[in-house]
Amino acid sequence: xxxxxxxxxxxxxxxxxxxxxxxxxxxxxxxxxxxxxxxxxxxxxxxxxxxxxxxxxxxxxxxxxxxxxxxxxxxxxxxxxxxxxxxxxxxxxxxxxxxxxxxxxxxxxxxxxxxxxxxxxxxxxxxxxxxxxxxxxxxxxxxxxxxxxxxxxxxxxxxxxxxxxxxxxxxxxxxxxxxxxxxxxxxxxxxxxxxxxxxxxxxxxxxxxxxxxxxxxxxxxxxxxxxxxxxxxxxxxxxxxxxxxxxxxxxxxxxxxxxxxxxxxxxxxxxxxxxxxxxxxxxxxxxxxxxxxxxxxxxxxxxxxxxxxxxxxxxxxxxxxxxxxx
Numbered sequence: 123x124x125x126x127x128x129x130x131x132x133x134x135x136x137x138x139x140x141x142x143x144x145x146x147x148x149x150x151x152x153x154x155x156x157x158x159x160x161x162x163x164x165x166x167x168x169x170x171x172x173x174x175x176x177x178x179x180x181x182x183x184x185x186x187x188x189x190x191x192x193x194x195x196x197x198x199x200x201x202x203x204x205x206x207x208x209x210x211x212x213x214x215x216x217x218x219x220x221x222x223x224x225x226x227x228x229x230x231x232x233x234x235x236x237x238x239x240x241x242x243x244x245x246x247x248x249x250x251x252x253x254x255x256x257x258x259x260x261x262x263x264x265x266x267x268x269x270x271x272x273x274x275x276x277x278x279x280x281x282x283x284x285x286x287x288x289x290x291x292x293x294x295x296x297x298x299x300x301x302x303x304x305x306x307x308x309x310x311x312x313x314x315x316x317x318x319x320x321x322x323x324x325x326x327x328x329x330x331x332x333x334x335x336x337x338x339x340x341x342x343x344x345x346x347x348x349x350x351x352x353x354x355x356x357x358x359x360x361x362x363x364x365x366x367x368x369x370x371x372x373x374x375x376x377x378x379x380x381x382x383x384x385x386x387x388x389x390x391x392x393x394x395x396x397x398x399x400x401x402x403x404x405x406x407x408x409x410x411x412x413x414x415x416x417x418x419x420x421x422x423x424x425x426x427x428x429x430x431x432x433x434x435x436x437x438x439x440x441x442x443x444x445x446x447x448x
Contacts, residue, residue, distance in 0.1 A: 126234055128160035129186035135228055143312040155221040157186065162200050164188040178207060190229055194239045197222065254364050255372040264361060273356050275326050276340065280367055283317040284374035284391050286310075287350045287367040296336040300324055309393040317391055375400065 132153060139149045161184035165177050168188075177184075201215055210218075223240045230238045256264065261281050268274040280290055289307050297306035303324060304316050327339065342348035353367055371392070379388045389400040 125189055125191050127187045128156065128163075128190055131190055131229060131234065132156060132160070132186065134232075135225055138228055145310065151217075152221045152224065155218050156225050158204070159197075159200055159222060160184075160186045160188060162203065163192065163196065166196070166199075174203070175207060178203075190226075190234060192239050197239060255369045255376060256362075256365060257373070258377050261370060261373050264365075268356075268360050271326075272330060272340070273360075275323075275330065276353055276356060277370065278323055278326065279319075280370045281374055282319050282323040283307075284371050284378070285317060286371065286393075287353050289393075290353065290367070291340065291342075291348050291350055293339040293347075294337065295331055295334055295339055298324070298327070298339070307393070313393065313395075315390065315393050 135156065136149055136153055139152060144152075162178075164184045164186070165174055169177055201218065204210060204218070205215065219240070226235065226238050226240050229235045261277075265274055265278050265281070268277065276290065279285070279293070280287070283305060285293070285305075285307055286309070289309060292308065293305065298319075299305070303319055303321065305319055307315050307317055309315055330339065337345070338347040340348045342352065357366055375388050375392055378391065379385060382388070385397060385400060389397050392400060394400045
């Protein structure tokens with residue numbers, strides 16, 4: 123079987139994503155990008171290309187019954203066109219390419235295509251941005267500044283475990299092992315991992331658990347789990363500008379790596395499927411960078427060496443003075 127219309131393959135692709143435990147939000151996002159590409163192709167194939175920009179303003183008449191087989195140049199044209207109508211950030215274009223790469227990889231493995239048209243497509247360069255995060259002492263000061271004990275514990279738990287905000291909100295009592303000092307976390311895509319937690323954080327959890335043996339650790343309205351918005355609002359009130367729950371997770375990763383230098387452990391604790399994702403969070407400690415620079419870079423300590431007074435052969439200090447008359 124080869125070819126076929128987007129209208130045939132889009133539902134199959136959605137089912138494939140659900141089978142792989144993608145979140146409903148991610149599936150909706152992926153399907154939207156694929157639909158946009160299909161509409162673009164339909165308009166390119168069935169209307170005047172010169173009128174494409176006007177037609178795109180209201181593509182209600184565009185359809186999905188157009189062939190999935192395309193030349194690589196059409197993908198490049200699509201990205202160029204999308205950027206021209208709405209000046210997307212490079213990260214957004216990256217997500218579009220990743221989505222279409224996933225879709226066409228799926229088509230290729232299903233035998234719908236003889237080759238993958240996204241092979242070799244260049245991705246826009248993303249300028250590296252230094253993510254702002256808090257150091258260990260700063261996180262502790264943030265926690266200490268929060269007057270409410272439960273809100274204080276929320277921030278401490280993120281920092282103690284490195285969990286995502288959604289994982290914090292969905293944390294259950296029955297998943298906490300007080301003896302082993304671990305918490306069982308259901309992460310992205312339904313993946314289960316174990317995170318570690320310090321004794322003090324566990325002690326602070328006990329008053330909020332009481333005699334309960336199961337259910338949400340942090341109880342929200344009508345006995346349900348708290349919402350991410352509740353945690354975000356907490357950060358808006360107490361955290362420095364730009365510091366979010368995700369940045370505290372970032373602080374956890376940076377601090378653990380700085381002390382352990384074990385990237386693989388940090389990756390597994392964070393629940394990243396790719397180690398490249400973990401590398402974004404890591405920073406070399408400033409003091410460590412300074413020490414290495416001073417120890418190894420040749421110019422860093424030249425003023426202390428008095429090289430002009432050293433014998434170039436023996437590399438020893440020349441203490442004899444030239445006493446000949448000037």
